[in-house]
Amino acid sequence: xxxxxxxxxxxxGSRVIRALLAARGRKEGLPAFESILxxxxxxxxxxxxxxxxxxxDVAEPGFAARVVEAGTLGVYHLAAVLSGQxxxxxxxxxxxxxxGTRALLEAARATGEAPRFVFASSVAVFGGEMPEVVPETLAxxxxxxxxxxxxxxxxxxxxxxxxxxxxxxxxxxxxxVVRPGKPNSAASSFASGIIREPLAGVxxxxxxxxxxxxxxxxxxAVVGNLVHAMAVEGARIGPWRTLNLPGVCVTAGAMLESLAxxxxxxxxxxxxxxxxxxxxxxxxxxxxxxxxxRPLALGFTRDGDFDGVVRQYRDEFVR
Amino acid sequence: xxxxxxxxxxxxGSRVIRALLAARGRKEGLPAFESILxxxxxxxxxxxxxxxxxxxDVAEPGFAARVVEAGTLGVYHLAAVLSGQxxxxxxxxxxxxxxGTRALLEAARATGEAPRFVFASSVAVFGGEMPEVVPETLAxxxxxxxxxxxxxxxxxxxxxxxxxxxxxxxxxxxxxVVRPGKPNSAASSFASGIIREPLAGVxxxxxxxxxxxxxxxxxxAVVGNLVHAMAVEGARIGPWRTLNLPGVCVTAGAMLESLAxxxxxxxxxxxxxxxxxxxxxxxxxxxxxxxxxRPLALGFTRDGDFDGVVRQYRDEFVR
Ligand SMILES: NC(=O)c1ccc[n+]([C@@H]2O[C@H](COP(=O)([O-])OP(=O)(O)OC[C@H]3O[C@@H](n4cnc5c(N)ncnc54)[C@H](O)[C@@H]3O)[C@@H](O)[C@H]2O)c1
Ligand SMILES: NC(=O)c1ccc[n+]([C@@H]2O[C@H](COP(=O)([O-])OP(=O)(O)OC[C@H]3O[C@@H](n4cnc5c(N)ncnc54)[C@H](O)[C@@H]3O)[C@@H](O)[C@H]2O)c1
Numbered sequence: 001x002x003x004x005x006x007x008x009x010x011x012x013g014s015r016v017i018r019a020l021l022a023a024r025g026r027k028e029g030l031p032a033f034e035s036i037l038x039x040x041x042x043x044x045x046x047x048x049x050x051x052x053x054x055x056x057d058v059a060e061p062g063f064a065a066r067v068v069e070a071g072t073l074g075v076y077h078l079a080a081v082l083s084g085q086x087x088x089x090x091x092x093x094x095x096x097x098x099x100g101t102r103a104l105l106e107a108a109r110a111t112g113e114a115p116r117f118v119f120a121s122s123v124a125v126f127g128g129e130m131p132e133v134v135p136e137t138l139a140x141x142x143x144x145x146x147x148x149x150x151x152x153x154x155x156x157x158x159x160x161x162x163x164x165x166x167x168x169x170x171x172x173x174x175x176x177v178v179r180p181g182k183p184n185s186a187a188s189s190f191a192s193g194i195i196r197e198p199l200a201g202v203x204x205x206x207x208x209x210x211x212x213x214x215x216x217x218x219x220x221a222v223v224g225n226l227v228h229a230m231a232v233e234g235a236r237i238g239p240w241r242t243l244n245l246p247g248v249c250v251t252a253g254a255m256l257e258s259l260a261x262x263x264x265x266x267x268x269x270x271x272x273x274x275x276x277x278x279x280x281x282x283x284x285x286x287x288x289x290x291x292x293x294r295p296l297a298l299g300f301t302r303d304g305d306f307d308g309v310v311r312q313y314r315d316e317f318v319r
Numbered sequence: 320x321x322x323x324x325x326x327x328x329x330x331x332g333s334r335v336i337r338a339l340l341a342a343r344g345r346k347e348g349l350p351a352f353e354s355i356l357x358x359x360x361x362x363x364x365x366x367x368x369x370x371x372x373x374x375x376d377v378a379e380p381g382f383a384a385r386v387v388e389a390g391t392l393g394v395y396h397l398a399a400v401l402s403g404q405x406x407x408x409x410x411x412x413x414x415x416x417x418x419g420t421r422a423l424l425e426a427a428r429a430t431g432e433a434p435r436f437v438f439a440s441s442v443a444v445f446g447g448e449m450p451e452v453v454p455e456t457l458a459x460x461x462x463x464x465x466x467x468x469x470x471x472x473x474x475x476x477x478x479x480x481x482x483x484x485x486x487x488x489x490x491x492x493x494x495x496v497v498r499p500g501k502p503n504s505a506a507s508s509f510a511s512g513i514i515r516e517p518l519a520g521v522x523x524x525x526x527x528x529x530x531x532x533x534x535x536x537x538x539x540a541v542v543g544n545l546v547h548a549m550a551v552e553g554a555r556i557g558p559w560r561t562l563n564l565p566g567v568c569v570t571a572g573a574m575l576e577s578l579a580x581x582x583x584x585x586x587x588x589x590x591x592x593x594x595x596x597x598x599x600x601x602x603x604x605x606x607x608x609x610x611x612x613r614p615l616a617l618g619f620t621r622d623g624d625f626d627g628v629v630r631q632y633r634d635e636f637v638r
Contacts, residue, residue: 090482128559139458141477141559148478152471158460159467163409240447240460 001034001071003230006058006104007078008038009045011179012120015223016076017046020230029231031073031116039067040079059100068107074116074230075166077104077153083124083282084185086146097149105156109165117157117166118229121242122173123215125151127285134287136244136294143285144187154242161241167234171226174217174247175286177255178313187282191216194252195259195310198267199318207276210253213288217247217302218309225300232298246302248309249289255306262310320353320390322549325377325423326397327357328364330498331439334542335395336365339549348550350392350435358386359398378419387426393435393549394485396423396472402443402601403504405465416468424475428484436476436485437548440561441492442534444470446604453606455563455613462604463506473561480560486553490545493536493566494605496574497632506601510535513571514578514629517586518637526595529572532607536566536621537628544619551617565621567628568608574625581629 003020007013017036024030036051038044044053056063058079068075079100086093101119108115126134127143140151154170161168179192190207191214197204217225225245237243250258260268292302303309322339326332336355343349355370357363363372375382377398387394398419405412420438427434445453446462459470473489480487498511509526510533516523536544544564556562569577579587611621622628 137458137460139456140474141456141561142474143481143558145478145482148474151474155459155461155467155470155474159464162462163464239462242460 001032001073002037003031003033003074003076004037004039004068004072005076005078006039006067007080008053009040009042010078011181012223012226013038013040013076013078014045015219016078016226017044017051019223019227021048021050023227027227027231029233030227031230033073037067058104059095064103064107065110068104068111068115070111070113072108072111072113072115074118075104075108076118076226076230077101078120080120082184082186083144083146084187084189086149087144087187087282090145093145094149097146098152101153102156105160105166109160114164114167116230116234117160117168118226119153119157119168119170120173120226121150121154121170122147123175123244123286125154125172126287130287132289134244134290136291144282158241162239168241169229169232169234169237170242171229172242172244173222174215174245176219176222177216177309179219180313180317187279190279191255194255194271195313198259198270199263199314201270203270203272206252206256206271206273207279208252208283209275209280210251210256210273212252212284214250214252214255215247215286215288215290216250216306216309217245218312220312221301221303228299236298243295243300244290244292246292246295246300247290248303248306250306258306258310262307262314320351320392321356322350322352322393322395323356323358323387323391324395324397325358325386326399327372328359328361329397331542331545332357332359332395332397333364334538335397335545336363336370338542338546340367340369342546346546346550348552349546350549352392356386377423378414383422383426384429387423387430387434389430389432391427391430391432391434393437394423394427395437395545395549396420397439399439401503401505402463402465403506403508405468406463406506406601409464412464413468416465417471420472421475424479424485428479433483433486435549435553436479436487437545438472438476438487438489439492440469440473440489441466442494442563442605444473444491445606449606451608453563453609455610463601477560480553481558487560488548488551488553488556489561490548491561491563492541493534493564495538495541496535496628498538499632499636506598509598510574513574513590514632517578517589518582518633520589522589522591525571525575525590525592526598527571527602528594528599529570529575529592531571531603533569533571533574534566534605534607534609535569535625535628536564537631539631540620540622547618555617562614562619563609563611565611565614565619566609567622567625569625577625577629581626581633
């Protein structure tokens with residue numbers, strides 16, 4: 001009677017595991033799991049007797065069947081090759097993000113128990129010309145191979161759900177800021193960097209124009225929403241299982257203003273503005289604002305304003 | 320210097336091959352091919368010294384690389400497991416419609432020549448609630464595994480095109496009527512049956528309500544559009560390569576009226592109306608009308624009225 005978390009060693013995965021442990025028995029609708037299995041290329045950093053860690057590659061043939069066994073109440077599929085690397089290494093990205101997702105869905109199907117299956121997708125499925133506010137019915141036209149593989153994963157999770165193979169929930173996550181730690185291969189990595197680095201007294205670069213709108217969420221808000229995604233009744237979501245998770249719409253310029261207000265003028269002065277074509281091309285293809293009435297009605301939540309997001313990071317990691 | 324046609328033994332494939340032979344040197348933009356290779360589980364019925372036939376399974380590992388070799392000017396990927404069978408046999412459908420498409424794209428990529436790649440998709444990618452007229456930006460929410468696999472194929476063709484691996488063109492075909500021959504596994508098979516059978520003096524069934532709107536095209540119009548899809552400049556289509564091919568919006572009831580006008584009251588009387596839930600569920604999830612301003616501006620065409628479609632069939636196959 002366990003919950004499986006692929007990518008359980010990662011930024012979100014490890015936080016989701018901690019949040020699940022805290023929510024167990026408290027959060028309505030959350031399956032009453034006995035244990036959590038982290039599945040990742042790296043061991044899970046969460047130390048708790050209820051958490052075990054399986055190190056391996058979700059896309060390796062045969063591996064997924066060992067991961068999702070009978071008695072699995074739910075699966076979080078968070079393991080992924082992020083956007084920068086997926087663009088640089090096409091085959092690696094497709095193998096992990098498409099084949100890995102399919103292998104896990106097949107393993108879930110093979111249990112015959114239709115476990116809940118939460119898939120982390122991304123606003124990177126969108127591209128091309130975009131309306132000011134993205135409706136739920138906007139066609140994914142990804143401008144990156146990462147977005148393309150995520151969009152295919154969404155279709156798989158939906159079809160597996162329609163057929164009753166899994167009870168799927170696709171969460172298109174906003175860009176998450178502020179990520180602690182080091183920059184990563186995601187094209188959106190700068191969005192955390194321009195807050196995190198200056199608050200640590202380190203220089204950083206804004207590679208996109210100031211007027212670029214970003215759709216953002218704090219780690220806490222996203223993790224809370226991922227726990228909620230496992231807890232909510234599938235029938236309440238309806239037959240189509242893809243949700244644009246709530247976020248806040250902020251321009252890059254407004255982020256720098258929040259940095260100045262929360263971190264001071266010296267921190268703000270550490271951010272230079274040198275355009276980087278590779279990053280701008282990917283990030284500017286993502287939409288800046290969404291109609292999230294339905295997910296909000298389903299109980300998903302979002303941050304207040306962006307100053308609060310910066311303060312959340314500063315209070316936890318800087319002081 | 321050849322064109323490859325997968326599904327070349329099929330209904331559309333064999334017609335596309337004949338149309339290509341006729342259009343060569345006449346149709347502006349059409350690559351000046353020397354030969355055509357049909358690839359299908361069955362041998363190609365077209366007898367012409369320029370046409371050769373390779374019998375095999377496009378989803379068989381290693382086979383696609385033999386199919387798309389250096390010097391391939393263009394690929395039509397028409398081989399597919401149709402909607403009825405894909406719903407009944409999930410694994411077969413995914414293997415052919417998803418893995419087969421991917422294998423061909425990989426083979427095309429391996430040539431390093433970015434050949435034109437025309438992919439036959441379908442309005443079956445759509446599902447759920449639909450606006451009266453479908454815009455180009457409507458999200459695919461397939462209500463069948465056939466539609467899901469086609470939607471994934473569309474994403475692959477677009478990403479391979481964006482990366483310069485192929486020069487793709489995705490054609491979402493309307494339902495084609497009147498297909499000569501026998502009923503097939505497609506859920507839309509009745510749409511041809513209710514015209515074809517009565518014109519041959521045979522009884523037929525309408526399994527969906529009369530008010531069901533269908534998005535239809537004659538074989539001639541679709542084949543002409545598929546030839547055009549190979550001929551049109553990729554740059555004219557723009558970065559997103561998916562097109563809803565023009566069709567005509569007709570209700571099932573209006574189809575029966577056309578039958579009565581063109582085939583007579585006796586023919587009309589041969590159609591009974593017994594609802595079939597399995598068929599209705601799939602077909603009623605498909606949209607009935609589309610905004611096709613852009614494809615029309617790109618030179619794609621459609622039939623006049625539905626009476627003409629019925630006459631086209633009667634004149635070619637009944638008399
Ligand atoms: N953080 C964001 O802003 C954001 C936004 C949208 C979507 N997402 C998605 O959320 C999920 C988690 O993202 P994150 O921010 O925690 O990233 P992360 O890189 O910190 O975590 C991903 C984890 O997946 C693991 N992994 C990669 N390939 C693997 C494989 N083949 N087999 C097993 N494990 C593998 C990595 O080791 C890593 O621990 C990803 O699916 C990501 O695409 C994140
Ligand atoms: N006819 C329509 O109304 C319609 C509508 C929308 C889309 N389409 C699409 O158009 C394409 C052609 O359809 P059609 O009407 O000619 O169907 P068809 O069944 O007559 O032709 C499909 C051909 O593919 C071949 N095939 C199937 N699996 C194969 C495999 N694994 N390897 C090699 N060949 C294989 C079959 O032998 C057949 O000859 C298909 O992709 C179909 O999905 C058709």
